[in-house]
Amino acid sequence: MKQVEIYTDGACSGNPGPGGFGAVLLYGDKQREISGGEKMTTNQRMELQAAIAALEQLKEPCQVKLHSDSAYLINAFTQRWFDKWRLNGWRNSKKEPVVNRDQWEQLLDLSQKHTIEWVKVKGHADDERNNRCDQLAREAVPRS
Numbered sequence: 001m002k003q004v005e006i007y008t009d010g011a012c013s014g015n016p017g018p019g020g021f022g023a024v025l026l027y028g029d030k031q032r033e034i035s036g037g038e039k040m041t042t043n044q045r046m047e048l049q050a051a052i053a054a055l056e057q058l059k060e061p062c063q064v065k066l067h068s069d070s071a072y073l074i075n076a077f078t079q080r081w082f083d084k085w086r087l088n089g090w091r092n093s094k095k096e097p098v099v100n101r102d103q104w105e106q107l108l109d110l111s112q113k114h115t116i117e118w119v120k121v122k123g124h125a126d127d128e129r130n131n132r133c134d135q136l137a138r139e140a141v142p143r144s
Contacts, residue, residue, distance in 0.1 A: 001061060001062060001063045001115070002027060002062045002063065003027070003062065003063045003064075003065075004025060004026065004027045004058060004062045004063070004064050004065075005025070005026040005027075005064075005065045005067070006023060006024070006025050006026070006051075006054045006055070006064055006065070006066045006067065007023065007024045007026075007066075007067045007127075007129040007130055007132070007133045008021070008022070008023045008047070008051050008054055008066065008067070008070075008073075008133055009021065009022050009023075009047070009050055009068065009069060009070075009123075009130060009133035009134045009136070009137045010022075010043055010044070010045070010046025010047035010048070010050050010070065010137055011043065011046060011134065011137035011138045011140075011141055012041060012042060012043035012046055012141070013141050015042055015043050016040055016041060016042050017040065017041075018037065018038070018039055018040065018041070018141050018142045018143070019037060019038055019041035019042065019043065019045065019046040019137075019141055020035060020037035020038075020046060020136075020137045020138060020139065020140030020141040020142075021035060021036055021037070021046045021047070021049045021050035021053060021136075021137050021140060022034070022035040022050060022132070022133040022134070022135065022136025022137040022138075022139075022140060023035070023050050023051075023053060023054035023133060023136070024129050024132055024133055024136075025054055026129075033132070033136060034053055034054065034057065034136075035136040035137065035139065035140040036053060036140055037140040037141050037142045038142070039142050044070075044072050044099070044100060045100055045103065046137065047068065047070035047072060047073050048070075048072075048073060048100055048103040048104070048107060049103065050068070050133070050137065051066060051073055051107060052106050052107055052110065054066070055107075055110040055113075055114065055116075056110065058113075058114065061113050061114055061115075062114050062115075063114070063115045064114045064115065064116045064117070065116075065117045066117070066118055066119065067119045067120075067121045067127075067129070067130065068118075068119070068120065068121065069120070069121050069122060069123030069130055071120060073118075074118045074119070074120040075120075076104070077111070077116070077118040078118050078120075082104060082108060085098045085104070
C-alpha cells in the first residue's frame with residue numbers, strides 16, 4: 001500500500017465569509033499542492049474541505065498520515081465523535097443537528113477507502129508544510 005503524507009488547512013475572511021483551503025500531498029519524492037475557495041463559507045467547512053479535496057486526489061487505497069491544525073477535524077476522528085452522531089441520528093450532544101454533516105459523511109466515506117492516521121499539528125508554528133497550506137488557503141480566499 002502506498003504511503004502518502006497530507007497536510008491541510010482552511011481559512012476564512014470573516015466567519016462566515018469568503019474562505020479558502022489548501023493541501024500539500026507527499027508521495028516519495030513527489031509533492032502536489034491543491035487549493036480552492038468559496039464565496040460564502042466558514043473556517044470549519046474549509047478545514048474539512050481541505051481534507052476532502054486531498055483525499056479525493058488519491059486514486060487507490062493508501063496508507064495516509066493526515067496533518068491538520070484543526071482540532072475539530074482531528075478530534076472527530078481520533079475521539080470518534082461521529083459514532084455518537086450517527087447513533088443519535090446525526091445530532092450532537094446538545095441534541096442539535098451536526099453542523100457540516102454533508103462534509104462529515106464525505107470524509108467518513110473517504111476514510112473507509114484508506115488507512116488514515118490523523119495528526120494534530122500546532123497552527124502558525126514552525127511546521128513548514130502546515131505554513132504552506134495556510135498560505136495556499138489564504139491565497140484561495142475569493143476576493144469580491
